[in-house]
């Protein structure tokens with residue numbers, strides 16, 4: 001199948017990782033991205049050892065090392081008095097056990113590195129302003145139609161167009177988003193605006209009744225990223241970038257520890273956004289004929305284990321391995337699904353469960369509910385290497 005031409009719809013972290021892995025396996029790849037410019041939203045991302053294995057395998061180890069913040073420890077603290085409820089190692093102990101550690105990055109830094117690597121292999125590989133609209137396929141090819149009236153054909157099309165995927169809808173319909181009852185704010189604070197006392201340790205979570213604040217450095221420690229979650233009975237708008245105000249955020253976190261309030265208050269208003277969290281029913285298959293899905297398009301996941309991008313990165317590497325290993329497309333896609341659906345479904349399910357512990361209305365019992373271990377490690381999520389796992 002070395003002459004297979006592959007179209008990837010969506011140039012996010014999942015689509016670009018898949019494109020790079022497929023190029024390195026010898027396939028011709030074109031990425032069709034709807035945005036007029038390649039850009040990621042301003043937010044942080046935590047990457048587990050499995051994602052780090054994948055990125056290093058794709059030649060991005062030096063880039064990852066250059067822009068990541070490497071936490072040694074992570075603390076969970078009480079929202080009101082700041083006492084440590086749990087303390088876990090995210091550095092040396094993980095490195096010894098899993099061969100990789102935990103990395104904290106700005107999404108745009110990772111996205112830029114992926115795009116540069118894809119373009120270094122083929123300067124014309126990424127086409128912008130291509131909003132996928134519909135598809136038709138037969139035994140020989142799949143034809144994609146875009147909103148600008150153009151079309152493209154390929155031997156395989158991959159839908160990497162995110163949680164509101166039109167590719168998924170074209171294949172399987174859409175069960176429709178369900179509002180979860182949680183909203184979130186995200187913000188980036190220049191580190192020189194953050195009181196040093198807040199950074200003990202630099203990576204950590206504050207838990208309170210129906211609320212949670214996760215904060216960690218990105219950009220080699222130059223910026224503090226935070227995500228603040230709250231329960232909210234109703235929400236209508238689906239989308240990542242709704243404006244908020246610092247006043248609204250401060251009112252929501254009234255009575256929280258002064259250290260939390262100090263960095264929430266310091267967020268520049270133009271770097272503060274809010275959104276409602278929506279969930280979708282998981283799919284039982286991801287492929288149909290010459291089309292398959294990956295990342296949030298295949299398995300939208302709630303952010304409570306910080307594993308959505310990790311799964312998307314793993315998908316790309318495993319899909320490229322399956323296509324390189326099998327003589328037929330049908331067998332390769334079956335192998336990809338068999339390797340990936342169980343893991344992704346497990347993470348989707350556990351991310352739903354994780355919210356119950358995070359949004360504890362009795363934070364003092366946090367450690368007894370978690371067994372004193374970070375949820376992702378306790379669930380065995382780090383014990384996976386997409387570059388070597390048997391598929």
Ligand SMILES: Cc1cc2nc3c(=O)[nH]c(=O)nc-3n(C[C@H](O)[C@H](O)[C@H](O)COP(=O)(O)OP(=O)(O)OC[C@H]3O[C@@H](n4cnc5c(N)ncnc54)[C@H](O)[C@@H]3O)c2cc1C
Pocket residue numbers: 009010011012013014015032033034035044045046047130131132133160161162163165166184186227294295296297301303306307308309310311312
């Ligand atoms: C608050 C929050 C925190 C998170 N934290 C973490 C974390 O710490 N660690 C982690 O691993 N994950 C995290 N995630 C999850 C992670 O952000 C997503 O799972 C990940 O971005 C999915 O990547 P993707 O490439 O599948 O989709 P996306 O990043 O959504 O990319 C989809 C791309 O497709 C394009 N597109 C969409 N529609 C079309 C179309 N019709 N035609 C052409 N192009 C199209 C979009 O413009 C976009 O570029 C978090 C998510 C949230 C909400």
